[in-house]
Amino acid sequence: MNNHTLFGEGYSYLIPLLLFKKEKAFVHSRFTNGFNIKMGDSLIFIGTTKNGQLPFGIHLPEYDTALAVTSVNNGEAVQWNEKTNSIEFYNFAISLNKANPYKNELIKLKSIEIFVSSINQFKSQLMELDERTGLDVFIRDFINEFQVNNNHNLSGIDLYLNLLIKSAITSDEQMMDKAFRYFLGRGNGLTPSGDDMVVGLLAFDAVSHFLSPRFYEKLSELIEGESITTDVAREYLRYALKHEFSSTVSNMVNTLASGDTAKFDMNFKDLLGVGHSSGLDTLFGILIGMLTFETINNTTETNF
DSSP: OOOOOOOSSSEEEHHHHHTTTTTOOOEEEEEEEEEEEEEEEEEEEOOTTTTOTTTTTTEEEEEHHHHHHHOOTTOOOOEEEEEEEHHHHSEEEEETTTTEOOOOOOOOOOHHHHHHHHHHHHHHHHHHHSSOOTTOOOOHHHHHHHOOOOOOSOOHHHHHHHHHHHHHHOOOHHHHHHHHHHHHHHHSSSHHHHHHHHHHHHHHHHHHHOHHHHHHHHHHHHHSSOOSSSSHHHHHHHHHTTTTHHHHHHHHHHHHHHHHHGGHHHHHHHHHHHHHTHHHHHHHHHHHHHHHHHHHHHHHHHOO
């Protein structure tokens, strides 16, 4: 084994819990800004912070990331060395001795007044976008139709979006099952668009708490019990179910929950820039969450 060592800059506070299990590990998937290793049934991302600090991430500088990506091969065995506090690959090691742990904290939605202001600003920003989501939804059209739609004569994805919102409101298990099975795994890439959207929905719930425990349980049952989506998407969903998100997602929903308009544009742009369409799909999911919360709040009195 080569003694060359790279030093991580930061890592999720949850990473040591995975490493110290010392389960069998291998390189799972590689891409430009990093790679995943699979340890037991969990994934650990190693790479840059281009897409934010991930809840299952160990982050390296860009140069070191490029070096690491070109030095590993899919399927290559990996092991954790507790004595040196490093992850060992065939050609090099990544040490955590100089890295700092992080946690992407979430705050609670402050008030209904803040929510009303935030959803109006959020809709306005989304209405300016010209691109379609990975699910081929033009968000501007969706917002306009949602505001006037009486839910009759819906078809295609609009039908399932309405089903997802209704299932979130009613906790109807049949609706949940139909909606989840439609969206999970739908779309291209390591994290399909439907999964990114569901992560966005869960992210807004993490600051506003409108979803029922059964919604979480049903989603967990599907991703753990069936091969319904990709390994990477499942990992993001697993963390989302625990209210753990990337910093780009956390920053966006925290801005909406606090009404911090000074950081709105920056956080919106940062999330929008994630992946090919992942950021936009997640923003759309946050919107679905906000519309669901708004519908619930219009029919019940919410206490803060």
